[in-house]
Amino acid sequence: MGLGRALSVALVGLNGHVIEVEADIGQTLPAFVLLGLPDASLNEARERIRSAAQNSGIPLSRRKITVNLIPASLPKRGSGFDLAIVMAALNAAGDVRRTERTVFLAELGLDGRLRPVRGVLPAVLAAFGAGCVEFVVAEANLAEAQLVAGAKVRGYDSLAQVALDFEAKAPNLVLGSTTFNDSLLASRARSEPAGKGHAAVDLAEVAGQAEARLALEIAAAGGHHLMMVGPPGSGKTMLAERLPGLLPELTDQEALEVTAIHSLDDAGNGVTALVRRPPYERPHHSASTASIIGGGSGIPRPGAASRAHNGILFLDEAPEFDMRVLQALRQPLESGELVLHRSAGTAAYPARFQLVLAANPCPCGKATGKGIDCQCTPMARRRYFGKLSGPLLDRVDIQLQVNKVQLSQLSDQTPRESTAVVAQRVQLARDCQRERLIPFGLEHNAELTGKILRGPLRLPPKDTEFVDRAMGAGILTARGYDRVLRLAWTVADLNGRTHPGPDDVSLALTLRQRGAGQ
Secondary structure, X not given: OOEEEEXXXXXXXXXXXXXXXXXXXXXXXXXXXXXXXXXXXXXXXXXXXXXXXXXXXXXXXXXXXXXXXXXXXXXXXXXXXXXXXXXXXXXXXXXXXXXXXXXXXXXXXXXXXXXXXXXXHHHHHHHHHOOOOEEEEEXXXXXXXXXXXXOEEEEEOEHHHHHHHOOOOOOOOOOOOOOOOXXXXXXXXXXXXXXXXXXXXXXXXXXXOHHHHHXXXXXXXXXXXXEEEOOOOOOHHHHHHHHHHHOOOOOHHHHHHHHHHHHOOHHHHHOOOOOOOOOEEOOOOOOOHHHHHEEOOOOOEEOHHHHOOOOEXXXXXXXXXXXXXXXXXXXXXXXXXXXXXXXXXXXXXXXXXXXXXXXXXOOOOOOOOOOOOOOOOHXXXXXXXXXXXXXXXXXXXXXXXXXXXXXXXXXXXXXXXXXXXXXXXHHHHHXXXXXXXXXXXXXXXXXXXXXXXXXXXXXXXXXXXXXXXXXXXXXXXXXXXXXXXXXXXXXXXXXXXXXXXXXXXXXXXXXXXXXXXX
């Protein structure tokens, strides 16, 4: 009897920590001791592992087995350590060859099947970055793990197959233990991750709304946040649903980040390819703060804001959301990251999304034009928009009034520009700004800081006359001033100009002032 070792990964948010699994077999009565701050689901691994090994034809030693998860100070959770623990124990007993250089990530069934686990992609990324090269995962997680270029990944259906590949000496290995429910695992492997993309819809389907279409194009080109205020049926949701189609495909790095987040989701076991299209999240207005921002028991899990990373977070009927949810969005809108502190640990998730808000002009939605049909009291209107605080709206670049569509616009047979045509202009504009922003380490105009706008990209006073006057009158805050200039740069990029002129700044200021407030 000796000491066996294997490797696994503990995830805290998207950050992975390589865990060394030590197994020691003593000379005392049978027992199984698990050390290293395991949670309840990991503590249950003791019985799963014994049954899985027994039913695979390679039973564990009947002596006392002590398993230590290093570093012991880091909390461990989940069933993904099962395979590493059993392989370390088998290595300690001399039943398999050395395993200390291989990372094992899989849950065990009582019959010895290897079941997929969540978060395999970020786990493999973290371990590979730490110098690990060899990985063993469940067959259903193989395609996901292989997304990490350079990693040597092997997928197996059962513990017996893993043991055989690691030169198991047991003569009675049960290699046929995976026949039950194979169809379920196969279907899970074929499934697509939650929020992977958005159904193809065309901008040409939107009747009228020329100003809203222009605002949508500008938002897509510069990565700007957008708010639309208008009566029910004016097309706010239609416009928001077509914004993802205007965005370029994700780069390799962006796709890895998005896919890693979806890998942590409940449906993430079916990730088979990188998510190339920007994600689109549309939570219901009754959603809790934890479901939008992230949270839950133990280590916080990602919410809709993180699942929308590098994509769109659309809050329809925004004033109906809980005010705490709306206020919690202020921090990721500025930093592009959510850091969630809980007693069990701190998790950091990327959350660089485009926020799209939609709201009615009042609770009944009829306060348009002269507002004759509106029966809302002034207090009800103030309370309705009161949830959209000034600091939140100040972070939204485009604030647009969307009017009702007229009958003549609905019946107009003039061909409208399609998503593909507008997306080409958006791509050209993004190429221009990416080339201009390379020295600053930025990609989109929406990321421009005041230091850059008033430094290397400073515009002459004659071009900023309109926005200077608005700030002097108290209409804009300092943050709003910078956001108008960001919009002006995007308008110039779409028009093929090297820098904004007075007309571009004027249009940017107009788009900034059409919403419910500043």
